[in-house]
Amino acid sequence: MNWLRTSSFFSIAAVLAFTTVIWYGAAVYLNSDVLIDKYDRKKIEWNFSKLVEDSWAMKRPVMPAPHQIMLDMKKSIFGYKISSKRSLVYHGWVTISSTLVGFAMGAVLGILLAVGIVHVSTLNKSVLPWIIASQTIPILAIAPMVIVVLGAIGVTGLLPKAIISAYLCFFPIAIGMVKGLRSPDPMHLDLMKTYNASKSQTFYKLRWPTSTPFLFASFKVSIAISLVGAIVGELPAGARAGLGARLLTGSYYGQTVQIWSALFVASIIAGSFVYLMTVMENRVQKRMGVQA
Amino acid sequence: MSFGVNTFLFALMPLIGAAAALFRKGVTVLMPGKIVITLVVASGCMATLNSVHSAESGTTSWGIWLYVVTLAGLMWEVMGFWSRVETQLNKKTGIVINLLVPLLFGGMLLYLWEMLTIGFEVPQVLLPAPSLIGVAFANSLEMLWADFQQTFLKAVLAGFFMGCVSGIVVAVLVDKVPFLQRGLLPLGNLASALPIVGVAPIMVMWFGFDWQSKAAVVVMMTFFPMLVNTLTGLKSTDRMELDLMHSYAADYWQMLLKVRLPNALPFIFNALKINSTLALIGAIVAEFFGTPIVGMGFRISTEIGRMNVDVVWASIAVAALSGSLFYALLAFLERQFTGWHPSFRVS
Numbered sequence: 001m002n003w004l005r006t007s008s009f010f011s012i013a014a015v016l017a018f019t020t021v022i023w024y025g026a027a028v029y030l031n032s033d034v035l036i037d038k039y040d041r042k043k044i045e046w047n048f049s050k051l052v053e054d055s056w057a058m059k060r061p062v063m064p065a066p067h068q069i070m071l072d073m074k075k076s077i078f079g080y081k082i083s084s085k086r087s088l089v090y091h092g093w094v095t096i097s098s099t100l101v102g103f104a105m106g107a108v109l110g111i112l113l114a115v116g117i118v119h120v121s122t123l124n125k126s127v128l129p130w131i132i133a134s135q136t137i138p139i140l141a142i143a144p145m146v147i148v149v150l151g152a153i154g155v156t157g158l159l160p161k162a163i164i165s166a167y168l169c170f171f172p173i174a175i176g177m178v179k180g181l182r183s184p185d186p187m188h189l190d191l192m193k194t195y196n197a198s199k200s201q202t203f204y205k206l207r208w209p210t211s212t213p214f215l216f217a218s219f220k221v222s223i224a225i226s227l228v229g230a231i232v233g234e235l236p237a238g239a240r241a242g243l244g245a246r247l248l249t250g251s252y253y254g255q256t257v258q259i260w261s262a263l264f265v266a267s268i269i270a271g272s273f274v275y276l277m278t279v280m281e282n283r284v285q286k287r288m289g290v291q292a
Numbered sequence: 293m294s295f296g297v298n299t300f301l302f303a304l305m306p307l308i309g310a311a312a313a314l315f316r317k318g319v320t321v322l323m324p325g326k327i328v329i330t331l332v333v334a335s336g337c338m339a340t341l342n343s344v345h346s347a348e349s350g351t352t353s354w355g356i357w358l359y360v361v362t363l364a365g366l367m368w369e370v371m372g373f374w375s376r377v378e379t380q381l382n383k384k385t386g387i388v389i390n391l392l393v394p395l396l397f398g399g400m401l402l403y404l405w406e407m408l409t410i411g412f413e414v415p416q417v418l419l420p421a422p423s424l425i426g427v428a429f430a431n432s433l434e435m436l437w438a439d440f441q442q443t444f445l446k447a448v449l450a451g452f453f454m455g456c457v458s459g460i461v462v463a464v465l466v467d468k469v470p471f472l473q474r475g476l477l478p479l480g481n482l483a484s485a486l487p488i489v490g491v492a493p494i495m496v497m498w499f500g501f502d503w504q505s506k507a508a509v510v511v512m513m514t515f516f517p518m519l520v521n522t523l524t525g526l527k528s529t530d531r532m533e534l535d536l537m538h539s540y541a542a543d544y545w546q547m548l549l550k551v552r553l554p555n556a557l558p559f560i561f562n563a564l565k566i567n568s569t570l571a572l573i574g575a576i577v578a579e580f581f582g583t584p585i586v587g588m589g590f591r592i593s594t595e596i597g598r599m600n601v602d603v604v605w606a607s608i609a610v611a612a613l614s615g616s617l618f619y620a621l622l623a624f625l626e627r628q629f630t631g632w633h634p635s636f637r638v639s
Contacts, residue, residue, distance in 0.1 A: 011475030030498075062498065122368065125375035125390070126397035133616055135569060144580070145604055148596050149418055224485040231487050235580050243490075251493030251581050259493050267486045274485050 023066055024056070030063040031055035064257045073261040085241070088265055094242040095230050096269060098158045102165020103226040107219070109166060110173030117174070118181040118207070119199065128178070135171050143232050161233035161242075168229040169222030176218030180211025209288065216281035223273045231266060303343075303359070306336035306366055326373060330396075333366050337403050344411050360407055367400050420602040428602035429609060435591070436610050443588040444614050446503040447575040451510025456567060458511070459518025460560065464548070466519075467526045477523055483516040492578040501582045506575040513574040514567040521563035525556025558633050561626040568618045572611060 028051065035054055039046045056065040064072075073088065080087040113131070116123045143164050150160040184206050192202045234244025243262050250259035309332035340360055375393050377385070402422050408414070409421040416424065429436070466472045492509050499505035529552050537547050579589025588611055595603045 008474040008478070011471050011473075012478055013475075015472065015475035015479060122372040122375050122393075125393040126371050127394075129390075129394035130397060142592075142608055144593050144596055145601075145608070149601075152417060220485075224487075228487045228489055232489060232577055235577075247490055247493050248581070251496065254497070256494065256497065259490075263487075263490045263494075266490055270485050270487060271482060274482075 027063045027065045028052050028055045031061050060254050064260055068257055069260045072257045091242055091246050092265055098161040099227045099230040102162035103169055103223050105166035106169035107173055110170040111177055113174045114177030117178050161230050164233040165226040165229035169226040172218040172221040176214045180214025181207045184210045220274050220277045224270050227270050303339035305332045330370050333370055336363050371396050417599055417601055424602050425605040429606040438586050439588045439591050442586045443575050447506035448571045451507035452571040455511040455514030456518050459515045460522050463519050463522035480516050480520040488513050489577050493581045496581045501584055506578040509574045509578040510571045513570045517566050518563045521559045525559030526552050529555045557630050564622050568622055572615050
């Protein structure tokens with residue numbers, strides 16, 4: 001039985017199963033107040049098993065049970081045409097597209113900044129502290145501002161959200177790449193010098209390849225926060241489409257199940273993005289001859 | 293355009309400075325020369341600001357922008373020679389210069405922002421000038437203080453404290469059970485990649501509109517980074533050190549308190565620093581989903597609706613300031629508690 005205790009798959013499954021059990025219990029506990037109140041008003045006879053059954057099948061529960069969320073997800077992902085406003089695929093795609101555009105913008109900005117910081121000493125001294133300080137500012141608080149102001153000058157739709165995502169995700173990339181571009185062994189740098197390599201040759205042949213592990217590590221962090229940026233960016237813009245809009249309308253109309261299913265979809269998207277990054281990282285590393 | 297004679301004289305100064313620097317290359321080598329050139333360029337900036345402010349609308353000529361572009365170039369040079377100063381030799385000047393250069397850069401950004409918004413008469417709704425934001429800040433100090441109390445002192449601090457402490461406690465407990473460790477660590481890593489801010493509407497539904505719901509969001513957001521970092525930190529202790537403690541016949545608690553937790557401190561502080569920004573974000577975003585009529589998130593979302601953009605920017609300034617100070621405090625504590633760590637040693 002020892003393999004059971006040492007296998008990480010089994011431990012993860014056990015923790016997940018435990019969480020699910022707790023969840024079902026919590027659903028009963030949190031929904032019971034409302035239900036008992038209802039029973040008393042309607043003078044319905046009730047016992048514990050009826051309470052449990054009802055609390056897992058409420059229409060607007062305080063805490064929905066996992067299977068309710070799954071059913072709602074199934075309904076809203078497969079039940080409608082993907083162009084329908086009710087389809088989660090539609091809302092998910094809106095969010096994913098601005099996430100990806102924002103991520104691309106942030107990545108380009110972050111890498112350019114890092115290259116500048118590594119090569120220009122004035123930039124290193126003057127900009128780097130501000131990049132760090134810029135992240136102690138709650139950028140997401142400015143999100144509604146950015147959306148409204150950009151909307152006022154006629155930029156609407158995908159771009160404002162993407163800008164917020166880009167603002168959030170340029171930081172880990174810039175910091176990671178500064179570290180990565182400075183990571184070559186001094187010996188290797190000296191070797192490049194003895195070859196009389198120019199700055200750009202050193203960059204393409206030594207600094208850039210050495211920084212790939214750092215690049216992918218920061219890509220993984222920033223794609224996840226890019227998604228957060230896109231979701232929050234959807235909150236103030238009147239909330240027409242996107243997962244953030246689903247969250248907002250869900251909270252206006254008390255549709256808890258809808259909120260939870262939007263959250264689950266967001267988590268699945270985040271998880272698969274990070275996974276995709278890992279796959280790409282492994283591919284690239286293999287091509288570069290790194291032994292796993 | 294009526295500039296006073298003073299403005300004209302001040303505007304002339306950077307030209308003299310630049311000429312001095314050009315014709316006598318040695319001027320910026322020594323410290324006094326550097327300081328003089330910096331002051332001279334700064335006076336030029338003041339002069340242009342003065343003239344732009346006093347000019348009647350629509351009368352600023354293109355000449356002043358040419359001058360501003362040259363000034364910006366000069367400032368870049370100034371930052372350049374300051375940042376080339378050898379900072380390793382003297383610790384005190386090193387600290388001063390490392391503060392000075394970013395301050396100059398920030399000052400330059402503010403200066404250009406003020407110049408451009410005033411000079412080109414950018415509508416206030418789009419981007420108010422820093423001076424107007426300052427005025428709004430001073431006028432609504434009381435309101436901003438109430439917002440700060442509601443969002444930062446109540447929601448953020450309470451949530452931050454609870455989230456971080458529970459993260460550490462759960463990490464210590466989980467660390468005792470290797471089985472849980474293998475199950476929780478990957479899930480915790482996954483959870484820190486999830487958009488946890490999304491639970492904000494649910495928390496507002498559960499805990500009501502007041503600060504408790506915001507604190508709950510903050511707890512959810514800060515818990516996982518703390519858990520994962522503390523777990524990694526607890527694992528980071530050297531085998532040798534543990535063996536040494538073992539040979540001293542130390543029990544579990546002694547090992548934990550004397551070796552493993554101190555070794556985990558850098559990781560814990562790392563998580564604290566990450567969490568300080570997450571906490572503010574969580575509280576402010578949660579306020580978008582419903583609040584009593586006070587709080588920074590509420591202020592931002594309502595004042596933007598009333599197009600009082602200067603108040604919004606003042607609120608953002610408060611958020612930025614409190615976030616940075618919080619971070620700075622944690623960084624200071626980190627220095628105090630983990631000064632022994634190799635990453636702080638001067639190379």
